[in-house]
Amino acid sequence: MKLRKLLSLLLAGAMVFSLASCQGQETVTNNESEAASSDTASSEAESTEPTENQLIIGTITQMESEFYDPSFSNAATNYQMYDLLHGYTTVTATKEGEYEYDPTVVASHEETENEDGTKTYTVTINDGLVWSDGTPITAKDYVFAVLLESSPEMAEIGYPSQAGYSLVGYDEYLEGSTENFAGVHLVDDMTYSLTVKASELPYHYDITYASLWPRPMHVIAPDADVEESEAGAAITGDFTSELLETTVNDPETGYRAHPSVVSGPYTLESFDVSAQQAVFKINPEYAGDYRGVKPSIETLIVKLVSSDTMMNELEAGTVDLLVETSGADNIEAGLNLADAGTVNYNTYYRNGYGKIAFDCSQFPTDSKNVRQAIAYCLDRNEFVRQYTGGYGTVVHSYYGLAQWEYEESKDWINENLNTYEPNVDKAIELLEADGWTLGEDGQPYSGTGLRYKEVDGELKPLVIEWANTDGNPVSTLLATMLPESMEAAGMQLNATTMDFPTLQNAMLHASDKIYNMYNLATGFALASSPWYYYSKDPVWMQGGYNSNWIADDELDAVTQEMKSIPFDDRETWLTDWREFIKLWNDRLPDIPLYSDEYYDFFAPKLQNWDATPVWSWTRAVLDASVE
Amino acid sequence: MGKGRYLLKRLLYIVFVFFIISILMFFIYKSMPGDPVDAMLGSLKTTMRPDAYQDLYNRTAERLGVNEPLPVQYIKWIASMLTGNFGYSTQYQRQVIDVIGAPMLNTILLNVFTMVVVFVISIPLGIVTAVRKNGVFDKTVQVVTIIGYSLPSFIIALLAIFAFAVKIPLFPISGVRSAGADAGGLQGMLDMVWHMTLPVLVMSVSGIGGITRYVRASMIDVLRMDYIKTARAKGLREKTVIYVHAFRNALIPIVTITTWWIIGLFGGSVVIESVFLWNGLGKMLIDGLMNRDFSIVLTMQMFYVLLSLAGNVLMDIAYTIVDPRVRLEN
Numbered sequence: 001m002k003l004r005k006l007l008s009l010l011l012a013g014a015m016v017f018s019l020a021s022c023q024g025q026e027t028v029t030n031n032e033s034e035a036a037s038s039d040t041a042s043s044e045a046e047s048t049e050p051t052e053n054q055l056i057i058g059t060i061t062q063m064e065s066e067f068y069d070p071s072f073s074n075a076a077t078n079y080q081m082y083d084l085l086h087g088y089t090t091v092t093a094t095k096e097g098e099y100e101y102d103p104t105v106v107a108s109h110e111e112t113e114n115e116d117g118t119k120t121y122t123v124t125i126n127d128g129l130v131w132s133d134g135t136p137i138t139a140k141d142y143v144f145a146v147l148l149e150s151s152p153e154m155a156e157i158g159y160p161s162q163a164g165y166s167l168v169g170y171d172e173y174l175e176g177s178t179e180n181f182a183g184v185h186l187v188d189d190m191t192y193s194l195t196v197k198a199s200e201l202p203y204h205y206d207i208t209y210a211s212l213w214p215r216p217m218h219v220i221a222p223d224a225d226v227e228e229s230e231a232g233a234a235i236t237g238d239f240t241s242e243l244l245e246t247t248v249n250d251p252e253t254g255y256r257a258h259p260s261v262v263s264g265p266y267t268l269e270s271f272d273v274s275a276q277q278a279v280f281k282i283n284p285e286y287a288g289d290y291r292g293v294k295p296s297i298e299t300l301i302v303k304l305v306s307s308d309t310m311m312n313e314l315e316a317g318t319v320d321l322l323v324e325t326s327g328a329d330n331i332e333a334g335l336n337l338a339d340a341g342t343v344n345y346n347t348y349y350r351n352g353y354g355k356i357a358f359d360c361s362q363f364p365t366d367s368k369n370v371r372q373a374i375a376y377c378l379d380r381n382e383f384v385r386q387y388t389g390g391y392g393t394v395v396h397s398y399y400g401l402a403q404w405e406y407e408e409s410k411d412w413i414n415e416n417l418n419t420y421e422p423n424v425d426k427a428i429e430l431l432e433a434d435g436w437t438l439g440e441d442g443q444p445y446s447g448t449g450l451r452y453k454e455v456d457g458e459l460k461p462l463v464i465e466w467a468n469t470d471g472n473p474v475s476t477l478l479a480t481m482l483p484e485s486m487e488a489a490g491m492q493l494n495a496t497t498m499d500f501p502t503l504q505n506a507m508l509h510a511s512d513k514i515y516n517m518y519n520l521a522t523g524f525a526l527a528s529s530p531w532y533y534y535s536k537d538p539v540w541m542q543g544g545y546n547s548n549w550i551a552d553d554e555l556d557a558v559t560q561e562m563k564s565i566p567f568d569d570r571e572t573w574l575t576d577w578r579e580f581i582k583l584w585n586d587r588l589p590d591i592p593l594y595s596d597e598y599y600d601f602f603a604p605k606l607q608n609w610d611a612t613p614v615w616s617w618t619r620a621v622l623d624a625s626v627e
Numbered sequence: 628m629g630k631g632r633y634l635l636k637r638l639l640y641i642v643f644v645f646f647i648i649s650i651l652m653f654f655i656y657k658s659m660p661g662d663p664v665d666a667m668l669g670s671l672k673t674t675m676r677p678d679a680y681q682d683l684y685n686r687t688a689e690r691l692g693v694n695e696p697l698p699v700q701y702i703k704w705i706a707s708m709l710t711g712n713f714g715y716s717t718q719y720q721r722q723v724i725d726v727i728g729a730p731m732l733n734t735i736l737l738n739v740f741t742m743v744v745v746f747v748i749s750i751p752l753g754i755v756t757a758v759r760k761n762g763v764f765d766k767t768v769q770v771v772t773i774i775g776y777s778l779p780s781f782i783i784a785l786l787a788i789f790a791f792a793v794k795i796p797l798f799p800i801s802g803v804r805s806a807g808a809d810a811g812g813l814q815g816m817l818d819m820v821w822h823m824t825l826p827v828l829v830m831s832v833s834g835i836g837g838i839t840r841y842v843r844a845s846m847i848d849v850l851r852m853d854y855i856k857t858a859r860a861k862g863l864r865e866k867t868v869i870y871v872h873a874f875r876n877a878l879i880p881i882v883t884i885t886t887w888w889i890i891g892l893f894g895g896s897v898v899i900e901s902v903f904l905w906n907g908l909g910k911m912l913i914d915g916l917m918n919r920d921f922s923i924v925l926t927m928q929m930f931y932v933l934l935s936l937a938g939n940v941l942m943d944i945a946y947t948i949v950d951p952r953v954r955l956e957n
Contacts, residue, residue, distance in 0.1 A: 054807065062914075064719060065721075070670070155683075160671055160675060160683050162676075251721055272804070273729045273906070274732070274803055275803035276802070276904065277802075277806060279807060301806045301807050304801075304802070304906075305904065306901070306904055308785070309800050309902075312800050313800050313801070318800065318806065501660070501661030501665075501917070502661050505661055510665075511660055539678070540677060543680060543681075544677075544680075
């Protein structure tokens with residue numbers, strides 16, 4: 001390597017006189033001794049050679065100096081890295097995609113249904129859990145977290161402060177009319193209780209109401225305390241937005257950028273925003289995940305790679321792991337490396353899909369028949385073949401391929417859902433049944449040209465306004481596959497290309513022009529909540545949840561019913577879920593286009609790699625080792 | 628009109644133009660479709676209850692001041708900007724000054740090295756090709772520089788990566804430094820220079836192509852002049868004729884392009900930054916636009932405006948230095 005560097009230096013001989021300026025690059029570090037030593041002459045002895053027990057993970061999305069939670073930044077890679085740093089959540093998602101109390105954290109728990117319709121969750125945490133600096137973790141740290149992240153002080157520094165939204169007394173606490181949070185109690189040193197509003201119950205995922213996570217009060221508010229009273233828990237002492245500006249927000253010292261004390265499997269060693277690299281070291285104090293599993297890989301380095309060259313980086317050994325690789329070119333390059341024995345791989349389907357999303361409040365896509373007719377005009381199997389190069393599959397309704405409901409319903413889906421095989425005649429039949437039987441002159445449709453329909457005495461053409469984003473291969477492919485068959489059915493597709501914020505504005509009905517359809521992608525959270533996404537209540541439409549703006553009585557009714565099914569009543573849930581996806585498949589607010597096949601490619605030194613759509617790399621890395 | 632008065636006039640002109648452009652930029656960007664508050668809050672829209680989101684939206688909009696009339700927003704923005712407060716980045720949720728430093732330094736480093744490589748190679752090359760006009764060497768350089776000048780930089784970049792990072796792995800494929808490498812110390816600096824070499828070479832190709840041809844043309848014009856013939860007739864050495872008499876007189880057009888290069892030091896290249904993952908200003912500007920992060924975009928744009936205006940004055944001053952016949956008052 002030194003020889004290569006020498007060569008590079010010779011080739012760039014003119015560069016050397018400016019070397020000193022390179023020293024201005026700043027690396028964020030939580031290790032004070034290291035930070036100090038980097039400024040000394042001894043830094044010459046520092047090595048850029050990799051240490052042995054480390055894993056370099058390539059990511060194609062930019063990282064930010066944000067390590068708090070998604071409320072401050074939802075940058076994709078940061079989102080995943082939070083899991084490495086922040087652990088000991090009392091309710092956790094298991095590898096099987098279920099929610100359960102984490103036995104490593106929770107000693108006992110109790111749920112009490114109150115007479116006023118509220119429900120109280122009392123949780124006792126295990127003794128012996130400690131922060132990465134050795135400070136014991138107690139129930140105070142959990143109560144502090146919910147008080148902090150619901151507080152007006154935190155809201156003042158730009159945080160949503162919605163952690164306690166479902167709890168009794170949240171509104172008064174956030175407004176600042178009381179310092180006590182009525183629904184939160186510090187029962188004893190190791191026990192807290194949360195009381196959920198009656199209006200938030202019943203709820204299918206109600207176990208998540210009991211979930212809290214600790215925040216290091218001794219770091220974020222060192223001179224504050226949590227005090228219990230009948231009126232609820234409160235933060236006392238020095239706790240102001242000015243303090244939080246320093247301890248949380250300060251880019252040099254704040255917890256957002258420098259989470260110096262953490263509870264997760266790793267600690268943040270350094271983050272170099274300039275080089276786009278984050279270095280994590282094992283947290284020796286970590287007690288394990290819900291299975292008691294602790295990490296064995298000493299150092300994790302997350303670095304930015306380009307999708308164009310990431311396979312070259314893997315081959316060259318400058319990265320060891322590429323997760324969720326999609327697209328035929330990269331997958332085939334990776335498989336070639338695997339054939340040559342250079343890398344190993346793991347594959348799984350994405351828990352989501354790319355789609356055409358209809359705006360069901362706009363003419364003419366407010367008609368189910370029109371939406372279905374468009375679906376019949378598209379050969380989705382061919383679309384998937386061309387778009388994913390064979391590394392993807394077609395889904396037919398609102399489900400992800402990693403959902404347990406899908407796993408248990410594969411045969412049922414094949415038998416009961418309409419697959420909308422391409423059929424222009426069927427499209428024509430649907431359009432004629434919907435009244436699209438006239439030509440431009442108001443006479444019966446001649447069989448060619450644009451179809452018209454008389455609406456309130458006015459002749460309206462069957463024109464579909466489509467908004468898409470620039471440089472999107474899905475848009476390009478749709479633009480070649482859809483217009484011809486739609487034209488054959490008597491429809492006209494008008495495409496408008498724009499950037500994503502403009503498209504988003506149109507979808508939210510916040511722009512002058514609203515379109516009939518958009519192409520987007522969607523992913524399924526573990527707590528999938530269709531009762532919000534298909535609610536008739538305009539609040540959920542304006543709020544961006546029901547982005548299809550569909551107001552369908554049956555769809556609304558079946559999803560609202562699902563919301564109240566108890567979490568452990570899987571049979572009723574599955575029955576209702578099937579009813580929902582069958583209804584959805586008929587109403588067709590979206591046309592699902594493709595569900596990618598993801599590949600994790602990794603160097604042979606990485607052992608026991610078992611990531612899945614619901615078990616991300618940040619959790620799989622705990623089981624993995626490096627040889 | 629004296630030199631001082633001329634410079635004062637130009638300074639006033641800069642201030643006037645700066646304010647006019649700031650008004651235009653501000654209103655153009657603010658009229659773009661897309662909501663910066665929505666962009667800032669991102670996925671919270673679909674993770675928060677609609678009423679809670681609306682409360683948060685209102686609070687955030689008030690904090691950012693986007694609810695106020697545009698003229699009021701402009702006055703507040705320009706007043707803050709002139710006092711060194713460049714605003715709050717909705718994309719990074721930090722003060723602009725806190726996020727712009729690292730990419731700016733990366734961009735400057737890359738461009739300084741590129742400029743040095745380009746000028747060290749292209750000026751002597753331009754002079755030599757002018758002196759040996761229509762010779763084999765000149766024709767060869769003409770062809771090579773045309774190719775270098777014409778090829779899109781992303782193609783050169785990908786070819787360079789394939790050749791010098793994949794097939795002959797002399798240089799790293801991408802990035803600013805090796806994974807896990809420390810930023811400080813001599814080793815860290817060497818590591819950074821090693822990472823910088825390939826992007827610098829790629830960026831230099833088109834620069835060398837362009838400037839070599841520029842210097843050559845300028846030198847050919849000067850070498851035709853009578854005073855060059857006189858110098859030769861006086862028996863001066865050829866090196867003195869070319870480097871002292873001819874090159875100095877060919878400097879004016881070179882000063883022009885040098886000034887623009889220096890101004891360009893602060894301008895990032897989206898293509899190079901994306902291909903080599905060099906975290907610089909070009910990508911930051913595009914990301915800022917895509918995320919409606921107007922504080923970042925306006926800060927960068929106004930910085931470029933100021934640089935361009937100041938660059939023009941500096942260019943005028945430089946003309947007087949390289950050619951005493953040029954007078955600022957003229």
